[in-house]
Amino acid sequence: MTKKYKCDYMDSGINFERNGIYVCCKTAHKGKGWLLLSDSYENLDWDKIFELKKNWQKQIASGNPPEKCIGCSEIVETDELVEDMSLYYVDVNSFCTCNSKCLYCDCWHFDSFKETSLYPAFLKLFEKKLLKHDKYGYIQFAGGEPALMIDFEKIVDLCIQNGIERYIVNSNGIKYSKGIEKLLINTKTNLCVSLDSGCAETYEKIKNVPCFDKVINNLKKYINTQNKDKSCIWSKYIIIPGVNDNEEELKKWFNLSLNIGIRSIALDIEREWFKNHNRQILPEHENMINIIQIACRENNIKFEFYESLKCFYGIR
Numbered sequence: 001m002t003k004k005y006k007c008d009y010m011d012s013g014i015n016f017e018r019n020g021i022y023v024c025c026k027t028a029h030k031g032k033g034w035l036l037l038s039d040s041y042e043n044l045d046w047d048k049i050f051e052l053k054k055n056w057q058k059q060i061a062s063g064n065p066p067e068k069c070i071g072c073s074e075i076v077e078t079d080e081l082v083e084d085m086s087l088y089y090v091d092v093n094s095f096c097t098c099n100s101k102c103l104y105c106d107c108w109h110f111d112s113f114k115e116t117s118l119y120p121a122f123l124k125l126f127e128k129k130l131l132k133h134d135k136y137g138y139i140q141f142a143g144g145e146p147a148l149m150i151d152f153e154k155i156v157d158l159c160i161q162n163g164i165e166r167y168i169v170n171s172n173g174i175k176y177s178k179g180i181e182k183l184l185i186n187t188k189t190n191l192c193v194s195l196d197s198g199c200a201e202t203y204e205k206i207k208n209v210p211c212f213d214k215v216i217n218n219l220k221k222y223i224n225t226q227n228k229d230k231s232c233i234w235s236k237y238i239i240i241p242g243v244n245d246n247e248e249e250l251k252k253w254f255n256l257s258l259n260i261g262i263r264s265i266a267l268d269i270e271r272e273w274f275k276n277h278n279r280q281i282l283p284e285h286e287n288m289i290n291i292i293q294i295a296c297r298e299n300n301i302k303f304e305f306y307e308s309l310k311c312f313y314g315i316r
């Protein structure tokens with residue numbers, strides 16, 4: 001029997017970016033991804049978009065994937081092809097407005113960017129029954145700051161009404177958002193707030209805004225209002241070599257996070273540094289990570305390391 005192949009993102013994924021719509025956000029493989037579905041949000045033709053995906057799906061199935069998919073680790077063998085190509089894996093990166101100025105991020109440099117509301121696109125997808133809940137699916141908000149995204153709360157309401165249960169929200173926590181609150185109460189949401197520091201001084205060195213106390217207060221509010229059986233709030237620390245890669249700061253952050261009620265911890269390494277250092281972390285970083293991992297085990301805290309890097313660089 002001839003072998004068949006599939007990619008879950010080609011079957012069921014979509015990535016809303018600032019300059020258009022793509023299939024996925026994987027870029028670390030040989031073909032470098034970015035399969036364009038539409039270069040504009042004006043007059044979207046969903047039939048054409050799904051036709052494009054269907055054709056690429058067939059190419060992947062035959063073992064001769066589109067050039068941009070070559071070398072991608074998401075392509076796996078399969079027995080049968082998915083017929084219903086409704087969307088389950090939705091990445092929302094279509095906005096860059098932000099109230100922080102993190103030294104590791106370029107979002108806040110694009111202050112002249114004119115954001116388009118995604119509400120009409122979501123509405124159309126639900127009307128056409130092309131966006132559905134799936135037990136492994138998600139809607140992920142990253143982009144700039146979701147709490148400032150145009151129509152964020154309206155989109156959240158619409159997705160909840162249409163039965164979407166799983167979300168990932170990356171927020172800086174500076175502005176308390178009713179939309180995020182609704183997700184934490186009504187759905188299975190992972191909210192991830194990158195604090196990167198255990199005190200206001202280090203926070204301000206990294207974020208360049210005086211908002212440490214505000215973020216801690218908002219985190220406490222989210223923790224108190226969430227449905228703890230369904231949702232989960234993560235405190236994240238991006239290790240930025242030369243800035244916050246010291247054990248004292250990391251322990252301060254860890255203790256503070258636990259003191260305010262956080263039960264899930266994520267560590268990461270600043271991406272550009274990682275890329276420029278042969279995708280290797282230093283032994284002293286490994287040592288710090290081990291200390292936090294052991295403390296998490298002792299305190300029954302969920303621990304993740306590397307998750308966004310894995311996603312970004314396609315590490316499995």
Ligand SMILES: C[S@@+](CC[C@H](N)C(=O)[O-])C[C@H]1O[C@@H](n2cnc3c(N)ncnc32)[C@H](O)[C@@H]1O
Nearest residue numbers: 104105142143144145170171172194269270271
């Ligand atoms: C671009 S942000 C947007 C969402 C939101 N404003 C926030 O800060 O969480 C999405 C995620 O990427 C992470 N991130 C941004 N730049 C990074 C970098 N250079 N290295 C590692 N993680 C980074 C952020 O911490 C955040 O968790």
Ligand code: SF4
Nearest residue numbers: 007009024069072074
């Ligand atoms: S094969 Fe890789 S690059 Fe191609 S659609 Fe799937 S995840 Fe994206």
Ligand code: SF4
Nearest residue numbers: 098100102105144172
């Ligand atoms: S808060 Fe998020 S979007 Fe804003 S500058 Fe920082 S990482 Fe970028």
